[in-house]
Amino acid sequence: MDRVKPRTSCCVLIGDLVGSREVPDRAALHDALAVALSTVDAVRPSRDGLRVTVGDEFQGSYPTLGEALDVALRVRLLLWPDADVRVGVGRGTVTVLDPGRGIEDGPAWWAARAAVEAVEAAADRAPTRLLRTGLRTADGPEDRVAEPGLDTSGPGAAVNAALLCQDHLVGSLSDRSRRLLRGLMDTETTQADLAAAEGISASAVSQRVRADGIGAVLASHRLLRDLP
Template identity: 65%
Template sequence: MARMKDQTSRVVLIGDVVDSRGAANRRALHRAVEKALVGVNAVVPALGELRVTVGDEFQGSYGTLGAALDAALRVRLELLPRIDTRFGIGRGAVTMLDAARGIEDGPGWWSAREAIEAAEDTAGRSPTRTVRTAVRAAADDPSLDAVNAALVCRDHLVGSLSERSLRLLRGLMNPHTTQSELATLEGISASAVSQRVRADGIGAVLAAHELLRALP
């Protein structure tokens, strides 16, 4: 085994598919997840690109919390509404156990595992059933309480969107896409798109996302 090597602190993302055992075609599900990860890897710079690890779980690592949150939302939007995903994000030191096989361990990974378990537990309670994302850190960080509060609200809005509104949100995540272009694709008026952006909370999701993705 390669010599163990300590790494600097990074932000680790662990994701999985919600209720994957109920999927009628698990092979198609796996292909859809892999395609989404490839697309997000092309957009969000990573220290360790997102990849499927085992079963329906995937992992990646980032230099900032904002980048990890950006990647998580993009993966989710690529797969909704057919496939829903859950994310645990952890900040902490990462130790390389085997560089040849890319095997890592350490507080960053433990925090991410704790976070995804917390997200699942929170979603198991009726008032917060739409929660899909949680953040934890190896070292005490009170500021993460505010981040998790924002994620509870953001996940509720995303989880409440119709299929059309999800497509609009996904399109508007690209800063070069205009509401007029989306209106043409949807076969509706530009004013109808604007109304949905306001009424369905799409604008609020985008505004929150811009703030969250800027986090160090």
């Protein structure tokens, strides 16, 4: 019986650590990544488990684009300040080559690979040096997506524009402001809770949310995470 089975369109996420080769204790960093992935997968489960694959690369697949983008930001914030990640999201069809071992292939995977390579290349250009997340859409089941790149037209281009602005804001935040952003992504956490944890006043938290763009990142993220 043929084990190759097509799957309906989904969003595949491929990520890796930025500058991990320069980290003295790579084993500790790998452990931190595994914990972050497990923590996020418990909140936003992937189809087959968000997991480390080879080296410092991790992968997961999701029914919607919004779920994949939600995961990308959550993993990044959990690892900061010890590490940063870049993520490529590919949208398209997936073929299951080996259900027993969870081996997949197809345009969504190729698109995700093209996207993460494009995000890595963007770091070499001053205007996009803080970009960490990008989307590539496969046009059809036969789209091989051979070259690195992100969507530059249609709805995908609008998503990439939002991600560019969001990542620039996040990349410009101080360590404390990133902790506040991470805390406020949990809807049950209040600004008063964060103020107590940081040892500052609630008004100081509120000022940072407004002045540092934390509120804008949260608003952008809420819109992105609801995308189909």
